[in-house]
Amino acid sequence: MTKRRPTALHEKDGVSPPETTSQKAAKNIKVNRGKIPSVDDFVTHILKGDITFLSRAITLIESTNVKHQEKANKILEQCLPFAHNAIRIGITGVPGVGKSTFIEAFGKHLTQKGKKVAVLAVDPSSSINKGSVLGDKTRMEELVTDKNAFIRPSPSGTSLGGVAQKTKESIILCEAAGFDTIIIETVGVGQSETAVHSMVDFFLLLKLFGAGDELQGIKRGIIEMADAIVINKADGENVKKAKIAKTEFNRALHLYPPKESGWQPKVLIASALQNTGIDKIHDLIQEYIALAQESGYFDKKRNDQNTHWLISTINQQLKDAFFQNKKIEKPLEEEIKKLKSGTTTPFLSAKKLMNLKDE
Amino acid sequence: MTKRRPTALHEKDGVSPPETTSQKAAKNIKVNRGKIPSVDDFVTHILKGDITFLSRAITLIESTNVKHQEKANKILEQCLPFAHNAIRIGITGVPGVGKSTFIEAFGKHLTQKGKKVAVLAVDPSSSINKGSVLGDKTRMEELVTDKNAFIRPSPSGTSLGGVAQKTKESIILCEAAGFDTIIIETVGVGQSETAVHSMVDFFLLLKLFGAGDELQGIKRGIIEMADAIVINKADGENVKKAKIAKTEFNRALHLYPPKESGWQPKVLIASALQNTGIDKIHDLIQEYIALAQESGYFDKKRNDQNTHWLISTINQQLKDAFFQNKKIEKPLEEEIKKLKSGTTTPFLSAKKLMNLKDE
Known part of the structure; x- marks a missing residue:
């Protein structure tokens, strides 16, 4: 039940909204907005310099949806030779x-x-x-x-x-x-x-x-x-x-x-x-x-940068897997407390936590 | 069979070496040199400021021998409250x-x-x-x-x-x-x-x-x-x-x-x-x-340093375990080659290698 209040905003209660867009057109827009083009479509249009497709592909890269990311990876792989x-x-x-x-x-x-x-x-x-x-x-x-x-x-x-x-x-x-x-x-x-x-x-x-x-x-x-x-x-x-x-x-x-x-x-x-x-x-x-x-420094720097990103991405993923491990969370807190009170060393604590991971 | 050469160095061949130290004393020295004091011995002497024991304990810390390291860790733990x-x-x-x-x-x-x-x-x-x-x-x-x-x-x-x-x-x-x-x-x-x-x-x-x-x-x-x-x-x-x-x-x-x-x-x-x-x-x-x-910055800095060492020690060990993994060695080389030729991105390569680890 809707509580009615005496304001001008409700003057048109019971009156249907004006059809500013046809139902069909609205549906069409919704469908197309939801439909993601194929990898080939993306690549073809991106290589032609189509900003709309470029923009949508970047949206896939930025998405947290796994399927979007997979598609983004495929687009990336095919675009690589042209980058x-x-x-x-x-x-x-x-x-x-x-x-x-x-x-x-x-x-x-x-x-x-x-x-x-x-x-x-x-x-x-x-x-x-x-x-x-x-x-x-x-x-x-x-x-x-x-x-x-x-x-x-x-x-x-x-x-x-x-x-x-x-x-x-x-x-x-x-x-x-x-x-x-x-x-x-x-x-x-x-x-x-x-x-x-x-x-x-x-x-x-x-x-x-x-x-x-x-x-x-x-x-x-x-x-x-x-x-x-x-x-x-x-x-x-x-x-x-x-x-x-x-x-x-x-x-x-x-x-x-x-x-x-x-x-x-x-x-x-x-x-x-x-x-x-x-x-x-x-x-x-x-x-x-x-x-x-x-x-030759230009190419060297790019190579170094790529290797850096490879290694640092792996390192980041290794760290994430460890520190987001629920087995580690509490013990880590405890070890940090012990460090503050001077009853352990960083290396003894690290050893203990690493052993926990493998248990 | 020793090959004899006509040099003055061999003039005394067949003559036994002079007994500058008694056999017993030499043996004694060797035995003691090999014998590592107990953890308690170490700690007691270190706390008294005994340089010889301090020095030997540091040698244990530096040793690559696992038993030495275990002993060193025990000594460290007992010395911590006095550090x-x-x-x-x-x-x-x-x-x-x-x-x-x-x-x-x-x-x-x-x-x-x-x-x-x-x-x-x-x-x-x-x-x-x-x-x-x-x-x-x-x-x-x-x-x-x-x-x-x-x-x-x-x-x-x-x-x-x-x-x-x-x-x-x-x-x-x-x-x-x-x-x-x-x-x-x-x-x-x-x-x-x-x-x-x-x-x-x-x-x-x-x-x-x-x-x-x-x-x-x-x-x-x-x-x-x-x-x-x-x-x-x-x-x-x-x-x-x-x-x-x-x-x-x-x-x-x-x-x-x-x-x-x-x-x-x-x-x-x-x-x-x-x-x-x-x-x-x-x-x-x-x-x-x-x-x-x-x-209060003094204590804060020490706390931060300890946490830093804890985290960085763990990170280092995670990295070592990954990059020293024999399953990774060759594929890593290949991915780095592909990066140089521009046929992969650091993130695609990282994903591939991380999957290999878990296989």
Whole structure:
């Protein structure tokens, strides 16, 4: 029994809703929405650059449904021979640094040069959308309507490993769909930079000028991962300050040992808002790629990255199987308590727990 | 049949060797050398500060013999309640920075203040003795004869994890034996700093002055781990250069975010050779310890370290069990080949290998 309340919302009680769509059309839409194309259909359309199919295939990758994942794996396998032809660029920076504006300006610069740009994200917190750029596509108004750009927010998930895996697989599909530049965005507040660094060819750190504490909030070690630092918002009266920051960062960078690539990271200044300095960043990346390809470092890095992902995926699965084992849960808690009270060593505890697993 | 050769070395063939020791005494020595004291004997003597027993117990820890390890574990368990009362200091720096001279000067400063100092090392390459300070004890001539000092070279082993575990267990025994300052030395050329950093309260990086390339050879990230940087060899004409380096390092350190401890790492200059600046380093460490103990960070860090070692030991053992599994060896090689040729993804390969394990 419905309790009736005297509000205007119930004025039409008993009146059937208007038929804005025919019953048949509505059913048709529902059926098609539920029907997943075949693997061959997916592959054919992705290879033709069909964004709708690309998007749906990525949804399969991101799905937690086992059947979806199996299908995604088959699509991936068939797309693999057509992937690996893009340049992968990682972009990070703390919230407020202007990542969305920068990616929009940089992405448009690329599409104007005839490039096809896919923008993906790795943001393990994206399920609750803590300031993820791509969670709010409206921030990239122009790029989102550019037919040579494809923007996809971070897959959701609480585990960085899971989010990163999905993004890495999405790269393959974007490449197979003909995107020649893949931008991977990540928020500069967690461990996600390391994950992104392990899947890109070039890693770019966005910074703001500011005295002394300009590295606040940036995870230790990120500076060392950067192939370039771009000091953003260098416009108007800020240009002078940005130039000072550039000098300081250059000095700091020289304190680091040379990178395995032989590349000396550069500091550039730019204003994404005023679209200045963007071309120089693109030139720099091209310079790096040319050098790395010539020296063979480019391929070496990709091979190393793949082996890294293989090993770390296995390690993660081994850990998950152990620590999610219900036989382990309670004893582990007890051992950690004993460690705190100083009545065991980490190694004695580990031995005990490993024995439990095999019992 | 012995083949005789006409050399002077064989002039005494047929003549029995002189009895420099009685047969009985020789036998006695051999028997005792082979006989391992009981666990109770070990513990009683270690708690009394008996260096010989401490040393032999560490040898048991380092042994690959399972029975020795079981005995070592029992000794450890009984010594545990008497451990944890020392300050643990990690010292690193590239070969040539003067680590041995520094540790000698610093160790002597401590024993003169009435401290009991144990010096251990973590050097995974020590089996072939690549410039390990403690591999060559003669470099610390004075400290080695100091009755309040105990010096022990790095356990041998090719795996860093194994070497680190042994050293971490040796710390427990040294503490139970009454050593109140434990110095852990490591060579600044590999990943061993991270391991040492995870077992000490204070981490000290030794550096030389020098323009521009002073960080050459130091692993990325070590600067960030340091609670203090000491610029060594600041004597004679070098004092001025050392002071310039100090300013530069201070500036670089300010670019890093604050540490969890709230401690701002300091840069000091010293000359271990001329014994200058050593007292200030000791003062600084004491200042740090007092602050960390007051804030509760000291205990928190130790708890975190222990949990870290527990988890990482388990992870290591899980990995070892997987990658040393003969069923995995060949297929792993094949998958890595396929990765190189771009015909699989790390995740498809991982899935395949994980399935193999469970077959």
